[in-house]
Amino acid sequence: MDWSQPFRPPTVDAVGGAASARETRPPAVSAALRSAVGGIGTTLDENTTCAELTRVAVAQAGGAAAVLSVSREAQTEYRAVSGNQELLPDAQQVAAAAREAADLGENKAVHQKSGGPRTALWVPLTTAGHHYGVLVCARAEAAYTRAEAEFMTFLAEHAASHIRHAREHDAVSSIIGKLQRALLAEPGRPHPNLDVAIRYLPVGDSALVGGDWCETIRLHFGRTLLVVGDVMGHGLEAAVDMSAYRSALRYIASADLPPHRVLRQLDTMASEESDRRPATCLIAQIDPNRSQVTMASAGHLPPAVIDAEGRTSLLPVPVGPPLGTGLGGYEPATFRLDPAQTLLLFTDGLVEHRSEDIDQSLDRLAGVGFKAGSDVQEVLDTVLARLDARHAEDDVAVLAARLQHRFGYPQDTRG
Helix, strand or coil: CCCCCCCCCCCECCCCCCECCCCCCCCCCCHHHHHHHCCCCCCCCHHHHHHHHHHHHHHHHCCEEEEECCCCCCCCCEEEEEECHHHCCCHHHHHHHHHHHHHCCCCCCCEEEEECCEEEEEEEEEECCEEEEEEEEEECCCCCCHHHHHHHHHHHHHHHHHHHHHHHHHHHHHHHHHHHHHHHHCCCCCCCCEEEEEEEECCCCCCCCEEEEEEEEECHHHCEEEEEEEEEEEHHHHHHHHHHHHHHHHHHHCCCCCHHHHHHHHHHHHHCCCCCCCEEEEEEEEECCCCEEEEEEECCCCCEEECCCCCEEECCCCEECCECCCCCCCCCEEEECCCCCEEEEECHHHCCCCCCCHHHHHHHHHCCCCCCCCCHHHHHHHHHHHCCHHHCCCCEEEEEEEECCCCCCCCCCCC
């Protein structure tokens, strides 16, 4: 039997839909069957899986097919409709019958209805005790046979398994996204003598995020600590480690240490935990009173500075080992920073491409020109657009900061 073609058994009971003695059971492991089923669950998107299910059902049995929710709370309507929707029975009646069958524990049964020129069949989308609705099929032909009913049951179980995986994936993705957004939504507030803008873009269209992060911390005497970091990997584990690094940073920064000593303590703390993922980190301590910035790097890409004319250059900060190695060896570097300049800190997702050397990637950043007098938000808009960060190959975190012309701000408090 060729299961790549619409299913047509040799004989059909015109009223009840029972198969004749000559009808055979669908070959469960045939190549054609695997091909038909292989078209269901190609993504981790529930709506896509439902659409794939109904398309295969119509291709095999003709007529129309749709998925119906039977929850008492959800609105009862067909979705993922394939074929002629006018053939489908009343959604409210099907939902009521399906709920009654579920209450009676008949969730594995296939319900058929014959009458007039149309016949309908519905199968619960059930797997491992979880219910995800009903596959409803209908056609203006003879009643569905037993072989067709068994085949649709098999399709429904297969689709339900993929829907379960899709929902579990969405649940985990939601947790990760909420964790990352909660952490990124509440960076510390810089002193009012500093304008700061921060952006975070997860890679591609995925809700899964990694360990990229930015932070600002107020220090004594009007100074602010700016930090950008990148934990190895993606997903929940990377986000959890990112949270640990960020919490440790805030604690260490309260001692008002210079950037290279902050990195040294972070490295020591991380190396004492065997399951902590390595991370790169760049710290910049901005001192408006002296118009300068002191920086230190743990395996991170260099920062950029944009001058009054919109020209970009990279600052030569000494690079030490990533955090978590226990090797230490971080060195500070101090540069002049005036109110006409904008400091740009970023993670590697902003510039890196697998097909090119990192020096080429940094050269592309250095070649970005900015409109003279752009504020920090405009700087981020420009660099993200020019480097096509929406299609980056990795997560992107970027921070822009500029001194303000302010006078009389507190000189002896944390703010």
